[in-house]
Amino acid sequence: AIQLTQAPSSLSASVGDRVSVTCRASQGINNALAWYQQKPGKPPSLLVYDASNLETGVPSRFSGSGSGTNFTLTIGSLQPEDFGTYYCQQFHNYPLTFGGGTKVDLK
């Protein structure tokens, strides 16, 4: 199975900060990677698909980049509503796998 390693596992940042989360795949997955945001007690919500395409309705401060084995989710200017946990997921082959998550909280 393809392993996804996210870093960092947690971070604290201030409103307005630029924040980046990385996801490294154990083998090449082309661009078959999605990013999700999850808030406590809620299901995950899709942010980015195919590594760099923003889901409809997601604010433009979110962006995704990368291909192959290295991917990044960037929040251009962190807002208070961006707290939560972020997960990457590969769709290159089954079994589908998720990264371990990155918890973002606000300073």
Added chain:
Amino acid sequence: ELQLVESGGGLVKPGGSLRLSCAASGFTFNNYDINWVRQAPGKGLEWVSSISSTSFYIFYADSVKGRFTISRDNAKNSVYLQMNSLRVEDTGVYYCARVEGDSLGPWGQGTLVTVSS
């Protein structure tokens, strides 16, 4: 409105069985693959199973293979997860989600499964 609603969770003893349901509305159900994903308390997301639109392709995580069975009824816009020989480590919230290209969305609100003696 696109919607997925899970049901069927509850408290069950180790070795017991449960059948989860996922009812879909707001889209052409028989055009989409559906996945189950679970989340143990305080932990990350774990993919469980996938079923293609026609049920031709079915996949399971190694952790549930041989114990869980996924199925669907396109006439009822529903997907099911039959869970047998349940273990304590199967405890968590179970979500169903629609496959959209190379991503999952939307997701249901989840149903809680607790395996405990």
